[in-house]
Amino acid sequence: MIAVQGLTKVYGHRTALDAVSFEVPKGEIFGFVGPNGAGKTTTLRILAALLEPTAGRAFVDGADVMRQPDLVHERLGYMPDFFGVYDQLTATEYLDFYAACYRIPRARRTKIAADLLELVGLADRRDQSVDTLSRGLKQRLCLARALVHDPAVLLLDEPASGLDPRARVEMREILKELQRMGKTIVISSHILPELTELCTMIGIIDQGRMRATGPVQEVIRELTSGRRLRIMVMGRRDEALAILKALPSIRTVDMINGAIEAQYEGDDAMAASILQALTAAGISVSGFSQLEGGLEDAFLKATSEDVG
Numbered sequence: 001m002i003a004v005q006g007l008t009k010v011y012g013h014r015t016a017l018d019a020v021s022f023e024v025p026k027g028e029i030f031g032f033v034g035p036n037g038a039g040k041t042t043t044l045r046i047l048a049a050l051l052e053p054t055a056g057r058a059f060v061d062g063a064d065v066m067r068q069p070d071l072v073h074e075r076l077g078y079m080p081d082f083f084g085v086y087d088q089l090t091a092t093e094y095l096d097f098y099a100a101c102y103r104i105p106r107a108r109r110t111k112i113a114a115d116l117l118e119l120v121g122l123a124d125r126r127d128q129s130v131d132t133l134s135r136g137l138k139q140r141l142c143l144a145r146a147l148v149h150d151p152a153v154l155l156l157d158e159p160a161s162g163l164d165p166r167a168r169v170e171m172r173e174i175l176k177e178l179q180r181m182g183k184t185i186v187i188s189s190h191i192l193p194e195l196t197e198l199c200t201m202i203g204i205i206d207q208g209r210m211r212a213t214g215p216v217q218e219v220i221r222e223l224t225s226g227r228r229l230r231i232m233v234m235g236r237r238d239e240a241l242a243i244l245k246a247l248p249s250i251r252t253v254d255m256i257n258g259a260i261e262a263q264y265e266g267d268d269a270m271a272a273s274i275l276q277a278l279t280a281a282g283i284s285v286s287g288f289s290q291l292e293g294g295l296e297d298a299f300l301k302a303t304s305e306d307v308g
Contacts, residue, residue: 001026001153001184002047007056009042009208016042018208019056024186024201026152029179031199031216032188033295035303039208040188041081044155047186048078061152074102077146081157081188087131091122091141094130095148102149116144120174136167143174154178154185160194172198196295204302211302216295223298229271231260232287233278240283247277261291 002024009017017039024030034040045051047058049069057064063071086094095113104112117123120140125133133141139159146154159175160168172194175185189195195202196216203213212219221227233240237260244253244262249270252263264270275288 001028001061002030002186003059004043004047005057007043007046007058008054009039009046009051010054016208017046017053017056020205020208020210021056022203022210022213024184026184027179027182028201029175029185029187029199030201030203031195032186032203032205033190033192033195033299034205038205038303040205041157043205044078044157044186044188047072048076048155049073050078074149075151076153076155077149077151079142079146079154079156079159081161087129089130090127091117091130091133092126094141095144098145099148104149112148116147119147119177120144121170136163136170139163139167139171140174143171147178152182152184154183156185157188158190159187160189160191168194192295192299202295204299206303212298220295220298223301224294227264227266227271228291229260229262229264229274230287230289230291231262231278231285232258233260234284234286236283239281240278243277243281243283244274247274249274259287 004020004022007017007020008015020039020043032040032043042051046053047060047065049065049072052066057066059065060072061075063075065072086097089097092113095116096109099109099112114126117126120143122137122140122144125137130138130141143159160171163171168191175198179185187195187199199216201214202216202219204211204219212223237255240260241253244250244260249264249266250262251265254261262274264274271290275285278285
């Protein structure tokens with residue numbers, strides 16, 4: 001649904017994007033993360049056909065953002081990192097106005113507004129003035145605005161920015177529902193733990209360059225140093241520790257909250273051989289599981305590498 005090929009953007013002497021490439025298949029929720037100034041918003045604005053790249057190409061649902069901007073605008077909904085609202089309008093009037101901008105017939109606009117307000121949990125606020133809504137409710141309304149023309153792709157720039165924890169959970173549930181409806185979603189965000197739960201794919205950008213992209217857990221495994229095991233044994237802990245430390249594949253071994261945590265090099269077959277070494281020595285293993293690294297660890301690893 002989204003294909004970015006060698007995207008470059010130069011402002012004067014500063015390169016904001018440096019040959020950025022990635023793809024987002026249909027129905028995925030793609031988390032786009034990076035430090036401030038990394039190039040996230042620039043990328044989203046180019047994808048939304050609001051900014052011309054210096055070089056490279058980008059496509060949204062098959063439409064070229066440079067050559068077919070009107071088609072891109074039809075197929076894409078964009079929610080910027082600030083919400084522009086017309087305070088004197090009610091929530092229904094606000095959505096009706098934007099639906100009219102997309103030339104949706106008046107007869108359909110009333111139902112579209114009602115359905116979208118229901119979707120984002122604002123049905124009971126349909127007649128409320130926009131300026132009386134809380135920040136979280138305004139964010140939901142702006143998401144509804146991006147959906148008035150039923151786009152196939154959504155670009156959301158920091159959709160949970162400034163929201164309290166409860167409002168972030170509610171926003172996350174709305175986005176999951178949109179994915180179930182078949183939408184392809186790109187989310188720029190700094191709230192990494194929530195992206196791990198919500199996103200199916202991730203892209204990490206730093207200083208205008210893509211550092212990693214792919215399925216979330218795959219990127220985490222590739223970037224976090226080594227793989228880790230959590231091992232529970234019944235007695236003979238010191239002997240189990242000695243056995244593990246003697247294995248060439250083991251890098252570190254620690255006791256944490258009554259369990260052994262071992263970092264090792266290798267694949268699943270190596271993990272199986274580690275378990276076999278313990279059981280062959282007569283160690284009673286009551287628990288043996290992989291510990292996945294976190295997105296924060298992967299992010300720090302990706303953005304700390306030398307870019308020269």
